[in-house]
Amino acid sequence: MDHKQIVTARLAAAGVSLSDAELEQLTSAYASLLKWETVVQGMLQAETEPALIFKAQVED
């Protein structure tokens, strides 16, 4: 599947309908999301745990 097909399928699964022109824009946004996933993966340090984020913010 190309990116536009993936975007269309995911939106449909969530019950969201957009115009063709908007789907084109979202396909570009989806490419940004994939690029950002790679960037975030590169920043990640193995020992970082996510579960305490909320608690830590409140109690620090």
Next chain:
Amino acid sequence: MATSSQLAYLSLSEAATFIAKRELSPVELTQAMLDRISALDPKLHSYYTVFSAEALAAAKEAEAQVRSGNYRGPLHGMPLAVKDIYESGPTTCGSKLRKDYVAQQDCTVVKKFKQAGGIMLGKLATYEFAMGLPTLASYFQPARNPWNLEMDPGGSSSGSGAALAAGLTFGAMGSDTGGSIRWPAFCCGIVGMKATYGRVSRAGVFPLSWNLDHTGPMTRTVKDCALMLQGCAGYDPSDPASAKEPVPDFSAKLRQDLKGMRIGVPRKLFEDICDKEILASFDKAVTQMAQLGAAVTEVDTITFGELWAVFWPLLFADAAAYHLEDLKKRPGDYNPDLRMGLATGVLVSATAYLQSQRVREQIRRQMLKQLETVDLFMLPTTGIMPARIRAQSPGMFLMAEDFYIYTPLHNLTGFPTLALPCGFSGAGLPIGFQLAGKPFDEATVFQAGYAYEQSTPWHKQHPAL
């Protein structure tokens, strides 16, 4: 009697002093604000709703209380306003979806202001649901920048910034999920404090992102900002993120000098992607801080690309989770760019979201570690000047890779961050910078901001309207 324009640009603290001494009547002050709103707001669009009758009634009550010796403090008899995502009467969120919604009760912050004797002037314009860029084609007209009516005042707390710069309120509340207090503060030449995550209640404030939403005051001076924060800070069991932290005197350190204060500048985030005029004004502000006695050093940080990569998936996914039902049933009632942003949130995978949360916590811990060697971080608010108000939606402008705004860093960290003016562009538009400090140490942030402000002329300049 002073004219409305003479009263309009008193600072909140000056007006409070006059009220306390019974040299200025809350009724006179409120009427002056209402007159000025009537005269100027038709071209500024900073207010959606003005509570004229209620404000005058509250002002009369405040006046009677002050006259009888029951003065409550600096907000007593003070005309204030809140962004239209704070529940109090009509609360539209700047969206056709909620054009007829009327809150059944006041949000916690408005209750606190009223308890302190504050006079609620009305509800201020906002980007749609604190995110979606309004255009001339939007259901609600966009607020205008008082320094140039063709320009955007920044957002999403657009009406708060515009009303303060135009002298249409003495204090306002904004919300800040990625910079929505600090960006309009930059664009309008005013002061905004994104208080520490959990410091000010969000109960009754319409959410954009449960993880990133902060609330805080916007004013024309640093001292006013400290006074406003004093009036709204504190634990609130109605907000699950509210912090059980003691509320100190936020003005306590305003008169202390900056000798020995250590300021870190994270240049890697902005230096290569910042408008030259903004960077020049910022560098002068850094020099000024050093002249005031601070020790300024450069500190390591993430890149702008890394900031974008961590921040946007979190914001879009949280917003999409909240708005999903309306996005499915009434997509045409959203402004186009917000509709697109929410749809982007639907595309964020669960694993990508969690990885971003992990890296966000990593960034926060690294910066907490840095705060062992510096007291504050100092950086420009944004690297771009405000844009012209658009006739139509430009599409997804917020996540454009050249939308250089450095504010989201401290939505990720949750640190208290103050935005304040540091100059003007050649075109006469304000420029500003940010100071961020340790969690719940707003007082030190205000200390540094106040010292800078008092040594520069920027807060004394107002737009010609």
